[in-house]
Amino acid sequence: MTLGRDGTEGMDGTSSSARMPGGTSGHHAVGQPARIISVGGGKGGVGKSFMLANIATCLARAGYRVIAVDADLEGANLHTCLGAPTPTASLADFVAQREDDLGKLVFDTPIPGVRMIAGTHANLSEAQPTHLRRVRLMRGLRRLQADFVLLDLGAGVHSAVLDYFLVADEGLVVVSPEPTSLENAYTFLRAAFYRRMRLAMVGHGVRKLVTTAMDQRNESGLRTPLDLMREIESLDGADGARFVQTMREFRPRIVVNNVRTAEDIKLGFAMSSVCRKYFGIDAEYLGYVNQDDDVRLSIAAKTPLVEFRPKSDASIYLERIARKVAAGRTPSFDTSSPSATQSPVKSPVKSTTQTNSSGSGRCV
Ligand SMILES: Nc1ncnc2c1ncn2[C@@H]1O[C@H](COP(=O)(O)OP(=O)(O)OP(=O)(O)O)[C@@H](O)[C@H]1O
Ligand SMILES: [Mg+2]
Numbered sequence: 089m090t091l092g093r094d095g096t097e098g099m100d101g102t103s104s105s106a107r108m109p110g111g112t113s114g115h116h117a118v119g120q121p122a123r124i125i126s127v128g129g130g131k132g133g134v135g136k137s138f139m140l141a142n143i144a145t146c147l148a149r150a151g152y153r154v155i156a157v158d159a160d161l162e163g164a165n166l167h168t169c170l171g172a173p174t175p176t177a178s179l180a181d182f183v184a185q186r187e188d189d190l191g192k193l194v195f196d197t198p199i200p201g202v203r204m205i206a207g208t209h210a211n212l213s214e215a216q217p218t219h220l221r222r223v224r225l226m227r228g229l230r231r232l233q234a235d236f237v238l239l240d241l242g243a244g245v246h247s248a249v250l251d252y253f254l255v256a257d258e259g260l261v262v263v264s265p266e267p268t269s270l271e272n273a274y275t276f277l278r279a280a281f282y283r284r285m286r287l288a289m290v291g292h293g294v295r296k297l298v299t300t301a302m303d304q305r306n307e308s309g310l311r312t313p314l315d316l317m318r319e320i321e322s323l324d325g326a327d328g329a330r331f332v333q334t335m336r337e338f339r340p341r342i343v344v345n346n347v348r349t350a351e352d353i354k355l356g357f358a359m360s361s362v363c364r365k366y367f368g369i370d371a372e373y374l375g376y377v378n379q380d381d382d383v384r385l386s387i388a389a390k391t392p393l394v395e396f397r398p399k400s401d402a403s404i405y406l407e408r409i410a411r412k413v414a415a416g417r418t419p420s421f422d423t424s425s426p427s428a429t430q431s432p433v434k435s436p437v438k439s440t441t442q443t444n445s446s447g448s449g450r451c452v
Contacts, residue, residue: 121230122155122237125413126256130276132163132243134264135345138383138393139406140240141169145392146410148201151419152235155194158207159252160242161216167206170197171390175206182225183217190228199392201421207240216248226255235420236413243272245279254284258413259340260374263359265352273359281313281338281367288334294320294327313367338369343409344376352376375409377402 127140137160144156158166158179167175175195181187193205217225229237239256241249253259259280263273279302286298297319301310310316317335321328340363344356356373363371378401386396394403 120235120418122232122234123258123417124229124237124239124256125258125260126159126239126241126253127260127262128241128249128253128276129260129262129269130243130245130272130274131264131269134262134269135377135383136160136262137166137169137240138387139260139262139343139345139377139409140238141166142392142394142403142406143410143413144170144202144236144238145199145394146407147236147238147414148199149394149423150410150414151421151423152201152414152417153233153420154202154236154238155232155234156197156202156204156238157229157240158205159239159249161207162242164207166240167197167204167208168390169387169392170199170202170204171392172197172204172206175208178206178208179225180208182228183221185221188224190225190232194232199395203234216246222248222251226251235417245276247283250280250283253280253340254287260343260413261340261371262343262345263355264346265344265348265355270355270359274362277340277363277367277371280340281369284338285313285316285331285334288330289320289327290330291324291327294324297323317368335368336370338367339371340369341372341374343374346379347376348379374412375405377405377409 125143127136127143129136137158140156144154148154156166156170158164160166161180161183164178167173172195177187177193177195179193182190182193187193190205194203195206197204229239239252241252243249253276261273261277263269282298282302286295286302289295289298297308297310298316300306300308301313301316304311308319310319313335317328317331320331342356342359344352347353353376356376360371360373363369380393380397380400380402382397382400383393383402386393389396393400394406397403
């Protein structure tokens with residue numbers, strides 16, 4: 089059983105993306121499918137929603153069609169970060185099966201180019217979708233008409249949160265330079281890593297072994313993912329190869345928020361190095377954002393910081409991160425000429441070059 093990029097778990101060991109039925113919702117992306125970016129980190133209050141709202145704004149300003157999705161059903165507040173009013177329809181309607189078409193839950197925010205699906209909870213006792221509903225959600229997200237779908241994850245390591253993280257094309261892990269945030273970030277990465285591995289393994293015995301390794305105090309002596317890899321390789325060559333391959337594909341990217349000192353900045357490199365040594369994975373350090381009192385003011389003003397204080401250091405760091413997120417992706421609109429802010433991009437080659445150019449006054 090594997091977790092496909094569309095979030096489906098194939099019972100036959102294959103990703104079910106190849107088996108996905110043809111479209112029916114009328115919201116299919118024309119051209120490139122949406123690139124899904126999840127923003128998680130394990131701990132609450134580290135700045136995930138703040139980061140997402142600002143990255144979304146930067147991407148939209150650079151000509152990308154963005155849909156921000158509040159997948160934090162238990163503490164939904166992304167709409168406030170984006171300056172949108174309390175929504176009447178939300179992901180909760182999809183979870184409760186009142187609405188099957190995600191496209192109908194998308195609404196405009198005050199930021200041009202940024203639309204969103206809100207996550208206001210209607211029923212806290214059943215905030216998280218069932219597994220089947222989760223699978224449908226993943227498929228629906230990938231079909232939305234957008235260049236980027238940004239998923240704001242809740243705190244914690246609920247299986248739904250891990251699945252949203254794993255199904256994304258890219259997962260950003262936001263950490264604050266505090267021991268509690270670091271601890272939660274590693275717990276989150278560890279939980280996501282083992283969940284991904286268990287879903288990728290085919291053999292029953294091997295999957296059981298992964299489950300054993302998830303208990304840090306297991307009696308089999310499996311202390312690290314590398315221990316587990318060696319054990320699987322000796323048990324089943326094919327699953328061993330799958331393990332190594334899945335390990336290579338698991339590439340979370342680290343963002344440090346609330347940076348105050350030079351030591352804080354180094355934290356991202358330290359985390360990246362721990363990930364390499366402990367998990368054997370490449371976790372790129374994407375960037376950092378400094379602690380800035382204006383963040384609180386921008387949230388109170390319901391305006392992303394990159395609009396509220398566009399010239400501040402924090403805004404410049406956010407732009408840098410957004411630029412890395414966008415790398416290699418063609419914008420849908422050409423924003424290079426002031427009179428044509430929403431002109432469809434004609435030539436992918438030309439627009440890619442524009443995307444990567446910096447210092448033009450545009451975000452990305
Ligand atoms: N770089 C920063 N500088 C100053 N304050 C910040 C910064 N980033 C975030 N904050 C503050 O932290 C608060 C929490 O941020 P945010 O709501 O984005 O966290 P979160 O990780 O999404 O939390 P939750 O898991 O509860 O959804 C914000 O209201 C803001 O005041
Ligand atoms: Mg949040």
